[in-house]
Amino acid sequence: MFQHKNSFKEAFLERLVNIHGKGVEETTLADKYVTLGSMVREYVSRNWIATNDQYRENGDKQVYYLSMEFLLGKLLKSNLMNLGIRDVCQEGFADLGIDLEEVEAQEPDAGLGNGGLGRLAACFLDSMASLHLPGHGCGIRYKYGLFEQKIIDGYQVEIPDYWLREGNVWEVRKSDKTVEVRFWGEVQSREEGGTIHFDHVNYEPVLAVPYDVPVVGYHNQTVNSLRLWSAESAIKDFDFGHLNHKHYHKMIEYKRATEAISEFLYPDDSTLEGKQLRLKQQYFLVSASLQSILCRFKRMHPNIKELPKKIALHINDTHPVLAVPELMRILMDQEGLSWEAAWSITTETISYTNHTILAEALERWPIDIMKPLLPRIFMIINEINERFCRSLWDEYPGEWDRIRGMAILADGYVNMANLAIVGSHSVNGVSELHSTILKQDLMHNFYEREPHKFNNKTNGITHRRWLMQANPGLTSVIKDTIGTSWVENPSDLIQLVPYANDPGLHEQLELVKKHSKGKLANVIQRDYGIKVDPNSIFDVHIKRMHAYKRQLLNVFHIMDLYRRLKENPNASITPRTFIFGGKAAPSYHLAKSIVKLIHTIANVINHDTSIRDQIKVVFIRNYGVSDAELIIPAADISEQISTASKEASGTGNMKFMMNGAITIGTNDGANIEMAEAVGMENIFLFGLKPEEVLAYYEHGGYHARDLYNRDPRIKTILDQMVNGTFVKEDVDFKSIYYSLIDYDEYFVLKDFASYIEAQAAIAKCYKNKTEWLTKSVYNIANSGIFSSDRTIREYANGIWNVKQVLIK
Structure with a gap:
């Protein structure tokens, strides 16, 4: 049924009529998704039964x-890929005037x-x-x-996610x-x-x-x-x-x-x-x-x-x-x-x-x-x-x-x-x-x-979804460069290392990244009405909203950049598009305040023509797996800036690394092992070490208010949250202000100066395309050890x- 496009087309059209009682022209994309999905599920049933039988018999x-x-x-695309039949389905659909990607997008x-x-x-x-x-x-x-x-x-509002409305x-x-x-x-x-x-x-x-x-x-x-x-x-x-x-x-x-x-x-x-x-x-x-x-x-x-x-x-x-x-x-x-x-x-x-x-x-x-x-x-x-x-x-x-x-x-x-x-x-x-x-x-x-x-x-992460499925352009480039052995043995990605300085590979990687960034930019323009420049640095922070994940540290860098541009309108920086995504737990009021702060800052910056579009801030609402598959291939910078010792591992960091983004991160979780793999010159680490954080927790000695009084940048940023610079009178960020100035449990202010230095180093490096793309190759090449195949x-x-x- 799936071995040739003609037999596939015949089976699909027959199933479409049997399920929906309509021809292909009359059915919706959702109808086509249900039809194809049911065919694929039946297609795997023989092996599903055989697998269970063999486990039982043996x-x-x-x-x-x-x-x-x-x-x-979404499972349709990954199942078609794992079964090795996606090309057949795509060709058959093309003959019928159907876009397979549009059908796959119908799946919740x-x-x-x-x-x-x-x-x-x-x-x-x-x-x-x-x-x-x-x-x-x-x-x-x-x-x-x-x-x-x-x-x-700008406020997070929760409504039920009835994903089973149309069944599964x-x-x-x-x-x-x-x-x-x-x-x-x-x-x-x-x-x-x-x-x-x-x-x-x-x-x-x-x-x-x-x-x-x-x-x-x-x-x-x-x-x-x-x-x-x-x-x-x-x-x-x-x-x-x-x-x-x-x-x-x-x-x-x-x-x-x-x-x-x-x-x-x-x-x-x-x-x-x-x-x-x-x-x-x-x-x-x-x-x-x-x-x-x-x-x-x-x-x-x-x-x-x-x-x-x-x-x-x-x-x-x-x-x-x-x-x-x-x-x-x-x-x-x-x-x-x-x-x-x-x-x-x-x-x-x-x-x-x-x-x-x-x-x-x-x-x-x-x-x-x-x-x-x-x-x-x-x-x-x-x-x-x-x-x-x-x-x-x-x-x-x-x-x-x-x-x-x-x-x-x-x-x-x-x-x-x-x-x-x-x-x-x-x-x-x-x-x-x-x-x-x-x-x-x-x-x-x-x-x-x-x-x-x-x-x-x-x-680890499965390279089949997070590289092969999410980034087919990069997948093709890697196959053309080192062959296909890495598909079965992802550790073979290390064979890219000899090509780290290859101009031809750099050119191909740049084209792939540009395509991914353009695709994301179009979605942002369509869904949010924000025009972002694909030539800017795409600086991405997508994860659950939590104080220890330190979205605040990222926001403070944005506020500091904006202040510098306002103070010197003729200043020129490496243009940045800051992309956030993540949900705050409904009862986690501090995290929800951070969501509101991001939107408040974004609203001011995105509408300020005096900074000449050098900074844009985007928050991807209702962030999920499908959003990640779109965003991660487009990212230049991967924000992994949790308080050292707090993030057990992280897996987002591995997905970005596998797609050639450069990590800015703390000495936390798997960031440390990533740094060991790629070399310190190919990652940007900053901030307190885990043992320093644990020592502060045990013995004290850190007073956030001292930093507030000593560092004018920090004082300006915190004051701007409560003095009306960014907010109207009815918006209250005092909970964030006092959580930092009185305690700063997650050392946001303590790591601020180090973070700013690391971000400056990134901006400088990005201007040197050869240096940046070399780092990108090293990240891709060393990502194979973070495949979930190795972990399993x-x-x-x-x-x-x-x-x-x-x-x-």
Whole structure:
């Protein structure tokens, strides 16, 4: 069907009529997308079935990656590319007068993630399938994504992101695989045969219905699965005539509460109800997933004690940590194993990735919330804690502070990161720096006790999407220069190094970048009414809005540049287009104020004719994966300026690097390893070192107000936020002003001078095209080690112990 354009056209036209009852001229682009998507899904079904059959028949060990987020982006283009049939489809469509890119653009970005955590999970699934590894994802089928970001008068406004409005052509509902998840109720104990058994009674049942999405490997027959769970009520057929008013309303309340579990990604947890809902989501994910995994395992392997040899369960950050007590519950309450046997199996099966040192993301659940909502799970956590603390007391008698800091239950809270460490056989960070901080600081006591558990797995990105798909022009140039071996082995990009100074390659790279910048400039003009110069430096800062990401530092540089131009109208600088994108959490008022500040500054600068268009500021609203695929190939500068020690790794930095942008960044996360790879001369690092930041946190000694009084540039910038230079009287940036002058938790002012120096060096370097393009080549050439293929191989060999399976 897809081997030749004529057979494709014939099949497509027939399917179009069957689905929509209309000819090609009468159908919309959305109709054509649904038609092609359904054809592709059916096309992969044979290999999808064959993959699952072979895993089952061979008894191969399989990985299940549990994550609250899978930021997939659009799947049609990547699936066509991975299947090797995009050219055929494009040619067939061209004969029919259809633009394939316009059809691909009809697909909504799946609302299954927010930022780097979810995109990493998506890259990992792609790499597992492309490397012939038996690995699957387990997540939640959110009806609405995080939110759709609207900008009204410069303010972020959140509206529901109903990405499933037209359905999802890639998913297959598996009603026959539905499982039950239980909340609330009580636990009763009974003795039987000299053994105490526990029964969860009077619980509130929730049905978890799976929707499977195929994960297609690159140019192979492997099709793994992403299983997404949807929460549905357990109400069957009710005779409404026999329901009184009270029972009817209770039923409606139950149905509403049940469906809310899979309704929104990260519901607001500022209220008791919000906290309960988040905890419900986390348990819903792990309970449904583990029940399904164990059921499948038992059909192939009758001996439950073989579980660690056949199954690897990986926890992506702390959200799915309830997998530890849930697996214990299943093994003891349903399989009849002793505590000791169940604990051995659990810890050998589960591994954990930590993604942050930020206290806000390490998760601590109030016991008062968890205990009534998950009574049996809390009993098991309490027992884990009792046994663990008893062993700590034997090892460290009298060291109460140490034991309290390592305890799973302490001060009225359940410490989820501690539970993850205790309940797994492997704990990894996601960059060398991050893993070092975990071992030496955040988790030092755990590391000191069990050093064998801790390891590093530096993050990676899939080059198939972020280079080959996002930047076909650059892909062609690389293939023409060094061949195609890097497609299968991205580390072979290093073969570009001998061409780093080649004028012919420089010319081609410049043309590719110019094309990408022109494409982005057209979109900015169309969607925002801002005319930007493709010959200016495209300085890009796209990531979640957060104080530690330091969008403020970037804004302050813009304000300083603008001040200099206003003071000297005849001054000439290297023209800049500053591009921002990112969402602020709905309840994160400081981050939302920063969004407003960016728009306020942009409004003034973009309309000031006296600076002769030397600076433009653009904020890309509702930034997502598809926006990144457009922006990253066009970027000249990659802003990776988080406070040193705060960013665990970063993956945006790798995407920019792979597309030839030059990084300006701190000594943070994977920036350090990038600098080691490309050489310090091909990256612009600035600011405090991680050890300096940590020393300030521990010992003090930094006073932001002193810098305010000492540096006139800083004083001018901060004063301009509150004295009416940029803002009307009804706009208040005092929260930003005082957060910096009184505390400056993330050292924005401390790093300002160093950042300005680095930006000046960039401006000077950009004027020397040969020097700039040489740096760009070195970045592309050394980006292969940051492919997620490398990362996944390290996980497979070092943690999961899974082998490649070639699908016949």
